[in-house]
Amino acid sequence: xxxxxxxxxxxxxxxxxxxxxxxxxxxxxxxxxxxxxxxxxxxxxxxxxxxxxxxxxxxxxxxxxxxxxxxxxxxxxxxxxxxxxxxxxxxxxxxxxxxxxxxxxxxxxxxxxxxxxxxxxxxxxxxxxxxxxxxxxxxxxxxxxxxxxxxxxxxxxxxxxxxxxxxxxxxxxxxxxxxxxxxxxxxxxxxxxxxxxxxxxxxxxxxxxxxxxxxxxxxxxxxxxxxxxxxxxxxxxxxxxxxxxxxxxxxxxxxxxxxxxxxxxxxxxxxxxxxxxxxxxxxxxxxxxxxxxxxxxxxxxxxxxxxxxxxxxxxxxxxxxxxxxxxxxxxxxxxxxxxxxxxxxxxxxxxxxxxxxxxxxxxxxxxxxxxxxxxxxxxxxxx
Amino acid sequence: xxxxxxxxxxxxxxxxxxxxxxxxxxxxxxxxxxxxxxxxxxxxxxxxxxxxxxxxxxxxxxxxxxxxxxxxxxxxxxxxxxxxxxxxxxxxxxxxxxxxxxxxxxxxxxxxxxxxxxxxx
Numbered sequence: 001x002x003x004x005x006x007x008x009x010x011x012x013x014x015x016x017x018x019x020x021x022x023x024x025x026x027x028x029x030x031x032x033x034x035x036x037x038x039x040x041x042x043x044x045x046x047x048x049x050x051x052x053x054x055x056x057x058x059x060x061x062x063x064x065x066x067x068x069x070x071x072x073x074x075x076x077x078x079x080x081x082x083x084x085x086x087x088x089x090x091x092x093x094x095x096x097x098x099x100x101x102x103x104x105x106x107x108x109x110x111x112x113x114x115x116x117x118x119x120x121x122x123x124x125x126x127x128x129x130x131x132x133x134x135x136x137x138x139x140x141x142x143x144x145x146x147x148x149x150x151x152x153x154x155x156x157x158x159x160x161x162x163x164x165x166x167x168x169x170x171x172x173x174x175x176x177x178x179x180x181x182x183x184x185x186x187x188x189x190x191x192x193x194x195x196x197x198x199x200x201x202x203x204x205x206x207x208x209x210x211x212x213x214x215x216x217x218x219x220x221x222x223x224x225x226x227x228x229x230x231x232x233x234x235x236x237x238x239x240x241x242x243x244x245x246x247x248x249x250x251x252x253x254x255x256x257x258x259x260x261x262x263x264x265x266x267x268x269x270x271x272x273x274x275x276x277x278x279x280x281x282x283x284x285x286x287x288x289x290x291x292x293x294x295x296x297x298x299x300x301x302x303x304x305x306x307x308x309x310x311x312x313x314x315x316x317x318x319x320x321x322x323x324x325x326x327x328x329x330x331x332x333x334x335x336x337x338x339x340x341x342x343x344x345x346x347x348x349x350x351x352x353x354x355x356x357x358x359x360x361x362x363x364x365x366x367x368x369x370x371x372x373x374x375x376x377x378x379x380x381x382x383x
Numbered sequence: 384x385x386x387x388x389x390x391x392x393x394x395x396x397x398x399x400x401x402x403x404x405x406x407x408x409x410x411x412x413x414x415x416x417x418x419x420x421x422x423x424x425x426x427x428x429x430x431x432x433x434x435x436x437x438x439x440x441x442x443x444x445x446x447x448x449x450x451x452x453x454x455x456x457x458x459x460x461x462x463x464x465x466x467x468x469x470x471x472x473x474x475x476x477x478x479x480x481x482x483x484x485x486x487x488x489x490x491x492x493x494x495x496x497x498x499x500x501x502x503x504x
Contacts, residue, residue: 054487123434123487131493132399135480136460137430137437145428146445146458153426153468198429242405246445246458247397251426 002220003097003233005379007035008342013211013330014180020052020112023212024065027335028108031214032069036226037104039069044102045076048089048109049334054124056112065108075102079334082128083283085109086213086337087366087375091238093217094377103218109338110212121208125333128369130244141205143245143370144284145197150251151286152199155301159199163190164307165285166203166327172314173324175354180209180330204285209330213338215345223382229349231362235270235378237263245370252301256374257294257365264363264376265296272296275318276359277347279340281367282325288312291365292320295376314357322347322355337366337375348381384476386418386498388448388455396455415450417457417474421503422446424470427461436485440464446472446500462501474498 009030011023018026024047032039047062058064062076081088086109096102113121126139152159167187173179190203223230239259242248248255265271272295280291289303297318298306306312312320323329323343326336344362346352364377389400389411397404400411427444442461447454462475480497483490 118432119434120487122432126434127487130399132497133458134488135493135495135497136443136458137433137441137481138443138458139430139432139434141432142428142430142441142443145430146426146443149428149468150426194431195429196432198431200428244397244399244458246456247405251445 001098001100003094004218004220004223004230005215005233005345006218006223006227006230007031007216008214008345009034010178010213010339010342011211012178013209013332015114016210019056020049020058020061020110021064023112023210024061024108024110025068027110027212027214028065028069028106031106031216035216039071041104042071042074042106044096044105045071045074046079046089046092046105046107047076048079048085048107048338049111050080050082050085051124051333055116071106081373082368083333084337084366084368084373084375085334086339087364087377088238089338090215090341090377091236091375093215094233094236097217097219103222105217106214107217107338108212108214109335111332111334112210113208113332114210118208133244140370141197141200141284144286145200147251148200148286151289154252155304157304158308160187160191161304161307162204162285163187165282165288166190168313169282169321169325169327172322172355173328176324176329179324179328180207181328200284200286206283206326206331209332211330211332211335213335213342215338215341230382231345231348231379232382233377234380235264235268236376237261237267238375240373241371243372252290254290254294254371254374256371257291257367257376260374260376261295261365264378268378270361270378274361275363276361277319277322277344277357278363278365279323279343280320280325280365282321282327283331283367287367288320291367295363295365314355319357322352322357340364340366341377344379348379384418385416386474387414388417388450389414390451394451394453396450396453398455398457417448418476418498420448421471421473422448424466424468424472425456426468427466429464434486436482442466444500459497460499462499466502470502472500472502475501
């Protein structure tokens with residue numbers, strides 16, 4: 001059964017006073033209020049969230065949200081796949097409609113993080129690692145530093161190419177009113193910012209963020225009855241790579257990105273050349289290169305050239321992270337994959353405002369851990 | 384103390400070990416102690432934004448060891464901040480790599496001792 005997205009919304013990302021419950025309700029309410037349906041049409045509710053228990057001691061958030069939004073007795077479930085919880089939520093929502101189990105599914109992703117100190121939040125996220133990694137004090141940023149050094153040395157890529165990813169995504173974020181940062185930066189600022197995980201510096205990393213995002217799914221048939229503005233999930237794939245990061249054969253290949261995008265392309269009957277826009281999981285600037293290579297847009301070791309040449313700019317050959325990406329929009333863990341879907345939806349239905357590009361086909365790649373779990377989704381504008 | 388990599392009957396070696404070999408699915412049946420061997424630094428980083436209970440900066444490296452006709456990699460702390468790709472290093476035992484009482488994990492849930500890598504002059 002064809003699966004469509006008929007509405008999407010997100011809260012302002014950033015440092016918010018609201019706790020997770022209220023963030024989820026804010027995005028869910030906006031999505032339902034704007035949709036041409038009644039709340040009791042919703043049959044399934046998925047809540048993408050990595051760590052509400054660890055961050056604020058609140059568990060069972062799907063039950064809270066179902067009750068609060070008046071969705072009872074809809075089936076509800078919390079989806080955790082670490083940083084790719086949002087993409088996994090898209091996968092669950094797609095499955096629920098494609099299988100016929102639900103005719104109307106609401107997905108809400110969210111995380112509340114900024115009340116913790118940076119070291120505390122870093123530790124919660126680092127707890128996803130293998131115990132033999134964790135005991136060495138490894139963090140996700142340190143994996144990025146280890147991988148970036150290897151990439152730059154092996155492929156003789158200029159350090160500036162990573163800075164340009166940050167500059168581009170900050171520039172895109174200026175036009176996203178929901179972004180955490182709406183501020184341009186210069187290459188020099190990025191290159192001179194403090195070291196976080198050598199050779200990567202502060203501006204190579206996304207911030208810690210509070211926020212929520214929502215998408216509403218139904219069958220393609222029902223979507224066509226309800227609205228003219230919808231997008232179709234034409235391909236989706238999910239895959240898992242090694243838990244222990246150093247066990248990968250090639251440190252610069254994210255197997256989960258390759259596998260999940262292969263699955264999504266095959267289902268959609270499309271390839272990398274068909275993409276008009278993409279949201280990639282730029283938790284660290286180096287990840288934009290690894291994903292461009294993993295989804296087949298660039299050959300291995302060559303994605304940095306696209307960055308240097310401006311091919312991934314909003315007016316470039318393939319605009320990447322028109323939303324501002326995680327870098328500038330922010331990264332509330334469970335919300336991020338959903339917010340990627342929100343941006344692709346808005347691009348496909350023509351609601352992206354000043355960020356709008358010409359797009360009939362969009363891809364979102366949501367990465368959990370350091371490429372440990374990955375969901376790739378391809379969406380197309382309704383015909 | 385030993386620094387054990389694990390080998391299956393088909394000769395695939397991993398560090399750490401797994402219930403089944405990730406390469407072929409067979410049981411891992413032997414261990415290979417890396418503690419007396421030397422390895423080579425594949426890549427490294429100085430991590431300055433470290434979690435509670437972790438030294439700062441925390442210099443980390445991925446090190447490759449030649450073992451039994453194959454290679455195996457391990458990630459670990461480095462004894463010094465002065466390290467380069469390609470350096471030859473040897474493992475040095477440390478009783479507590481970070482303070483188990485401060486982080487998010489239950490101290491009893493895992494081991495905290497292990498090996499740092501010391502560059503060999």
